[in-house]
Each structure stands twice: as C-alpha cells, then as structure tokens.
Amino acid sequence: MKTNNDDIFKSIIELQHTIMSAFYKRFLDNLDIPDQMNQTHIRTLHYLAIKGSTPMHKVSKRISLEKGSFTPVAKKLIELGYIVRIKDANDKRISFLELTDAGKKLTDGIHKLHSQYVEEKTKVLTGEEKELLISGMNTLTALMKKCR
Amino acid sequence: MKTNNDDIFKSIIELQHTIMSAFYKRFLDNLDIPDQMNQTHIRTLHYLAIKGSTPMHKVSKRISLEKGSFTPVAKKLIELGYIVRIKDANDKRISFLELTDAGKKLTDGIHKLHSQYVEEKTKVLTGEEKELLISGMNTLTALMKKCR
DNA sequence: CAAGTATTGTTAGATTTCTTACTATTTTAA
C-alpha cells in the first residue's frame, strides 16, 4: 500500500479536529467544576498537575495561548483557589504558578476520568499497536518542534 | 516497553499543540493571500478542494466551527471570489459551497507548499514508519468518532 | 392532511482569544 506525505497530514488534521473537543468536553460535563471555567482552565490545571511549579510564560506557551490571553486565565484560577502565584527570588519578572490542594483534588478527578475515557476509546488497539502509535507520534512531534 | 493509555493521550495532545499552528502559519506567511483571511478560511478552501461541492452545515462540522460562526466565514470567501453558493434544487434549505477557478488556483498553491512542508518534516521517517503512523491514527480517529 | 418535530442557515449578543503597546526587570556588550 502506497502512502504519501499528504496522507499523513490528512490523518493528523482529522485527528486533531475530533479528539481534543471530545476529550475536554467529557471532562467538563462529568466533573463538578465552576461554570466560569472552560477548556483553557482545565488544560492549565492539567499541565501544572503533570509538570509542577512552572513560570507563566512557559505555561501559556505549552497550552498555546498568547501571553496576553493567559493573564486573565491565571487570574481566574487564582481567584477560584486552584492555583497560587509565587514570585521568583532571583528574577523579579517571573511568577511561578502551582496547584493548591483544591487544584490537586480537582486534577485527580480529571485524571481518573481521563483514564476511563482513553481506556474506552482504545480498547480495540492491541498493546503493540498502541506502542507503534505512540512512537510514531512522538517522532513526528519531535520533528515538528525542531523545525519550527 | 510498557505503555499505558495516558501515554497515548499525552502524545496526541502534544502533537495537536505543535503541528497545526506551525502548518497553517507556514501557509499564511508564504502565500499571496488577502489580509482578511485567516486559518479558518484556508481550512475551508482546503476542505472544499478535497471534497468538492459540499453543503454548508457539513463544511462547518468538518472544520469544527459552529454553524453560527461559519456563516460569516463563507460570506467572506464568496465576497473574495474563492467560492460560490449553489442552492439545492430539491431541498431549499441547503446551500452547497464550491470553489471557483480563483479558489482552485489558490488551493493548488497551498497544496504545493503543504507537500514541501510535510516532506521536510517527515524526512526522517521510513516508508514503513509512515504507514504505521497513518494506520494507527486512522484507527484512533475512527474510534473517537464512533463514540462521540 | 395536519400538527408537531427536526434540520438548515442567519442573526445578535456574550465570551474567548489575539495583537499591539507598555512597564518593569534582567541580560548583554561596548
């Protein structure tokens, strides 16, 4: 079976459009989360849960939000008590963000649902297929990043 | 090597955040496109180039835009002369969209760049790796869609 | 056939995100 590069990108685009919205919508529907929060807030908490204390500019970059858009997002999460802002002692420009206990509790709930969801969606793949999928995507991701 | 479902999704999320923006930014920077057009307009033309004449609601669904948001997008593309609206003879609610000659010319240019870009990004993958990547992603995409 | 229901597309107002300009701080280098 012949494949070309267009096929790769068609698949990726396809994927992008389907997965993320389904994924985060599920979170928002099934968890007890304040109405004022949207997918961006969830993504932010999710990232902090995985990476721990992180400077604002780095978080905003990783969740693909301009820094100008991220300020109010962080502000709201602080307001809601899910994260705190911690000034860097050396570089006064920098604020680190990290989860509070309430934030950790919330992200734990999210991760539980996350696992269930992925479990359900990937039942059909064998273990070997999963590994191939992951390594292929990691390769491509690394390439993309390098070339940017 | 042990893998779990979390790995899959971390990879996918990672992928999503890097690829698409790089991809379409490249298009917008390198092509002679009216300033008023953004990624959404490009995606719309791209879709119509691949699928041909398509009802509005279907296009909006495929590019992940609410129908309410899509109306002005289609309007602008018509205004710019890249697509036309064609009423369905049987069902008077439906408007088909399709590319004009100008639209085809533009998407041809895009596809050329597209190929170059993908070529550059995927040089490192062997043909077999590409196939695995594609089939894996297609499987997952299909699953996602089914469960939604 | 009639009445209710679903679908397609539009509109208007709310929300989210982007862009640009700005301040404060840090780093670089002449």
Place this chain on the structure above:
DNA sequence: TTAAAATAGTAAGAAATCTAACAATACTTG
C-alpha cells in the same frame, strides 16, 4: 558602568468563535 536588547507580564481594543433564538423548509406520524 551604562546603553541597548531581551524577557515577563499587564492592559486595552480588535477579531474570532460560541450560544441561543429565530425563520424557512422538510420530515413524521396520527
């Protein structure tokens, strides 16, 4: 040391998208 450049974050207005209500048309079913 000091001037210039880079970086982190904020603010305000512009642009994009979403939501909800609506009009027109099509479908369903009693």
